Amino acid sequence: MSIIKLSNVSKKYSNGTTALRNISLEIEAGEFTYIVGPSGAGKSTFIKLLYRELKIDRGSGTVAQYDLSKLRRRDIPLLRRSVGVVFQDYKLLSKKTVYENIAYAMEVIGKSPREIKKRVNEVLDLVGLKHKIRSFPNELSGGEQQRVAIARSIANAPKVLIADEPTGNLDPENSWEIMNLLEKINLQGTTILMATHNSQIVNTLKHRVIAIENGRIVRDQEEGVYGYDD
Ligand code: ADP
Numbered sequence: 051m052s053i054i055k056l057s058n059v060s061k062k063y064s065n066g067t068t069a070l071r072n073i074s075l076e077i078e079a080g081e082f083t084y085i086v087g088p089s090g091a092g093k094s095t096f097i098k099l100l101y102r103e104l105k106i107d108r109g110s111g112t113v114a115q116y117d118l119s120k121l122r123r124r125d126i127p128l129l130r131r132s133v134g135v136v137f138q139d140y141k142l143l144s145k146k147t148v149y150e151n152i153a154y155a156m157e158v159i160g161k162s163p164r165e166i167k168k169r170v171n172e173v174l175d176l177v178g179l180k181h182k183i184r185s186f187p188n189e190l191s192g193g194e195q196q197r198v199a200i201a202r203s204i205a206n207a208p209k210v211l212i213a214d215e216p217t218g219n220l221d222p223e224n225s226w227e228i229m230n231l232l233e234k235i236n237l238q239g240t241t242i243l244m245a246t247h248n249s250q251i252v253n254t255l256k257h258r259v260i261a262i263e264n265g266r267i268v269r270d271q272e273e274g275v276y277g278y279d280d
């Protein structure tokens with residue numbers, strides 16, 4: 051069963067830049083897929099369409115059971131429950147503790163305080179940061195902040211986890227730690243889609259590779275390689 055399906059999707063920004071042209075692809079539930087390609091190729095735009103940060107302007111797409119073109123504004127939170135997102139710059143709330151950052155993601159969808167407490171402890175345990183539960187983001191290293199961001203992204207048990215350059219600001223050791231976590235989350239059944247420039251990771255931890263250049267899919271390989279010099 052496809053958990054992500056795009057058919058002939060195009061995206062043009064209001065300044066006239068066409069960022070994606072005629073993208074069609076299917077991703078099966080449980081897959082781990084890398085999105086690679088040069089800077090400006092359209093990777094971030096592609097990812098933003100999937101969690102409805104941006105709207106598709108031509109073609110059609112579904113993520114989990116949601117039709118991206120038909121989704122009403124008030125239903126976007128439903129999609130976001132099925133899709134966790136992790137960014138290069140973590141995007142933790144600086145005035146909230148680790149506990150509060152994760153709890154907040156659950157509060158907005160109406161989980162009970164009891165459920166929240168249990169789940170926050172569970173996901174912090176998974177990322178190995180239970181001892182940082184009362185820390186603020188600026189008291190954590192970059193690697194730790196990204197692990198908290200991952201804990202937050204899976205708090206609501208999404209079907210899909212999307213990561214946009216999750217290791218982009220980390221040294222190799224911390225990057226591998228993040229990859230071990232994503233691998234573990236994938237093995238628990240979550241579909242993972244990760245945009246990356248990290249050739250070492252792509253060439254070592256083999257998964258499907260989709261390459262985008264100039265807004266088009268130019269390569270789609272099982273157990274693929276990074277394929278660029280940068
Ligand atoms: P990547 O993530 O692969 O670096 P992006 O999806 O960020 O690529 O960008 C794809 C193209 O769209 C580039 O030409 C970029 O300059 C352009 N672009 C990205 N965001 C915007 C925006 N908000 N407005 C106009 N053009 C944009």
Ligand code: ADP
Nearest residue numbers: 182185187188189190191192193194195221224
């Ligand atoms: P790394 O080796 O991952 O870059 P750091 O040297 O930044 O890590 O941090 C090492 C340890 O010190 C981490 O456990 C982190 O939580 C803690 N730490 C870093 N900065 C601060 C800070 N400003 N206040 C409190 N603890 C901090």
